[in-house]
Amino acid sequence: MTTTVIPPVQNPEATVARPQPRPFGLVRHSLALARRSLIKTIRTPEQLLDVTLQPIIFVMLFVFLLGGAIAGDTHQYLQFLLPAIMVQTVVFASVATGVSLNTDLKKGVFDRFRSLPIGRSAPLIGSVLGDLIRYVVATVSLAVCGLVLGFQLVTGVLPALAAVAMTIGFAFCLSWAFVLLGMVMREPGAVQGTAFMVMFPLTFGTGMMAPTDTLPGWLQTWVHINPVAHAMEAARGLMIGGPVAGHLVWVVVWGVGLLAVFAPLAVRAYRRRT
Amino acid sequence: MDYAFEAHGLVKRFGKTTALAGLDLSVRQGRVLGVLGPNGAGKTTAVRILATLLRPDEGRALVGGLDVVKDAARVRRLIGLTGQYASVDEDLTGMQNLVLIGQLLDLRKDEARARATELLAEFGLAEAGGRQAKTYSGGMRRRLDLAASLVGRPDVIFLDEPTTGLDPSKRDDVWNIVRGLVSDGVTVLLTTQYLEEADALADEITVIDHGRSIAHGTPAQLKQIVGGQTVLARPADPGRLAETEAILTGVSGRPAESPSRGVVTVPVDGDAQFTEVVARLAQAGISVTELSLRLPSLDEVFFTLTGERATDDSAAA
Structure with a gap:
């Protein structure tokens, strides 16, 4: 590699003047940073394995392992499982934002962001928004997998899109909890471990794999409280038919609540982290 | 401002x-x-x-x-x-x-x-x-x-x-x-x-x-905190290091040191003493490959101030 000698003078007739503050800074800065995380994701597509291959493996395993036993035949079970596993996959994918932020914080690039005149929350909002791509990829890969296996959309495209939107919206809200973990924990591995501990009861403590009427009472109570369980039922309703409204209210209330609690806490923790 | x-x-x-x-x-x-x-x-x-x-x-x-x-x-x-x-x-x-x-x-x-x-x-x-x-x-x-x-x-x-x-x-x-x-x-x-x-x-x-x-x-x-200047001499013939050291010590009145192989240094009060060193070395017929008068390096300043050698180690804190 050749080393050019650097001309040490800055051009006095510079084309670009010193930048002046412009309005709507937080929105513009967050979007610029979201674009950064998007570029990073596209450059390292192996980061997307957990939202492409992994959900497909889950679907295959569950459908063929449990389908016969639970639903009598695999096609019936696929109809039952797919909307719920879509919710599970997207909700799971929200952990990654916290993990990657924790990794990022250790690198100098975050120091640079902090030394710039941007809102303290912009780097966090940027990461969370940039990771929306992961949810989209997860949904698309599951949709393709479902269609190949013979999933039939009973309700129509618009309700299915509504189910997707609800799921992504909820994952967006929940991801702030993992962003907070990413801010307060020392190691990316610890963020992931802790997040998964929360994630398993949230996603498996639901009616995802089997009807819940045979569950013991305490578990039924949990399923009734658990917002992910309601998201799964709402997604089912929106894709293969069934009650939606009641479940949707639970999801929206929980989502807004999670966002209202964890987003400010995460920003505060980021500000304090040195 | x-x-x-x-x-x-x-x-x-x-x-x-x-x-x-x-x-x-x-x-x-x-x-x-x-x-x-x-x-x-x-x-x-x-x-x-x-x-x-x-x-x-x-x-x-x-x-x-x-x-x-x-x-x-x-x-x-x-x-x-x-x-x-x-x-x-x-x-x-x-x-x-x-x-x-x-x-x-x-x-x-x-x-x-x-x-x-x-x-x-x-x-x-x-x-x-x-x-x-x-x-x-x-x-x-x-x-x-x-x-x-x-x-x-x-x-x-x-x-x-x-x-x-x-x-x-x-x-x-x-x-x-x-x-x-x-x-x-x-x-x-x-x-x-x-x-x-x-x-x-x-x-x-x-x-x-x-x-x-x-x-x-x-x-x-x-x-200047460390004070004065230093004469450094490197005799062409390493065998004459001791003689060179004696000359430097004689001129300066302070003991000469050998900070690295084949080199002798001594603190001096001014360039008059440097001229003196040159003259005496010539008199004794000692040829040198290096002879200089310099201010102390910042290394020495640092050592004087902190009592620690500055590391030139790239392992950073």
Whole structure:
């Protein structure tokens, strides 16, 4: 590699003047940073394995392992499982934002962001928004997998899109909890471990794999409280038919609540982290 | 506004560790302040406070007359920061890195792009601009990092150990960049463990140790702390080292030392004694391959002030 000698003078007739503050800074800065995380994701597509291959493996395993036993035949079970596993996959994918932020914080690039005149929350909002791509990829890969296996959309495209939107919206809200973990924990591995501990009861403590009427009472109570369980039922309703409204209210209330609690806490923790 | 930045009595503790114990620092506009100190002296902590990344527990710091705690947002418009480790995003290209910084500094997209192109050209990265930063060599990365801190045309630039881990030829590149900045009227704070670097770049040097400033002055003033000048002689015939040593001791009246093989040094009071050494060596018929009169190196200053040898080790704190 050749080393050019650097001309040490800055051009006095510079084309670009010193930048002046412009309005709507937080929105513009967050979007610029979201674009950064998007570029990073596209450059390292192996980061997307957990939202492409992994959900497909889950679907295959569950459908063929449990389908016969639970639903009598695999096609019936696929109809039952797919909307719920879509919710599970997207909700799971929200952990990654916290993990990657924790990794990022250790690198100098975050120091640079902090030394710039941007809102303290912009780097966090940027990461969370940039990771929306992961949810989209997860949904698309599951949709393709479902269609190949013979999933039939009973309700129509618009309700299915509504189910997707609800799921992504909820994952967006929940991801702030993992962003907070990413801010307060020392190691990316610890963020992931802790997040998964929360994630398993949230996603498996639901009616995802089997009807819940045979569950013991305490578990039924949990399923009734658990917002992910309601998201799964709402997604089912929106894709293969069934009650939606009641479940949707639970999801929206929980989502807004999670966002209202964890987003400010995460920003505060980021500000304090040195 | 006299000082480009000033810090008074900065104290910062991390748990039981006191990183800064009442540090004072200041420099006038358009000058380079070298902050010199061993690992763990508090250099990076001081930079992080001045660059608004950390709040001091006590004391006060101003950049361009603005308080770094109360007016942090405005201070951030005046400063550029280049951290100890290259703080660019390795997954982004050089161009994308600089455009991102430009956008975060409120440049319009086309302005950000123009500024990035300009800087890439200035730093010899025009061709590499479209490649991911992770493919860059250490020197290129450091240049990109410096370019990133200049996007907003800052008045004050903080360079925290900008050449740590670079080989000497790449170090020269960075030095030239810093000299260029100064000719543009930018004020620079440079932390370094390399005495040579402080000597080469800084107008003023503050030596810090254990979170305190222990000396401040121009490189020449600091060298006077150790006092006097030194004569160094290297006889052509190593067998005559003892004779040379005797001559030096005789002239100076102080014991000569041999800091490295084949070389003898002695402190002297002025150049008259140097002339005397030359004359006596000629008289004795000792030819030398090296003979010089010099001020003590900053290394020696550092040793005198801190009682520690400055390490030339690239392992940074």
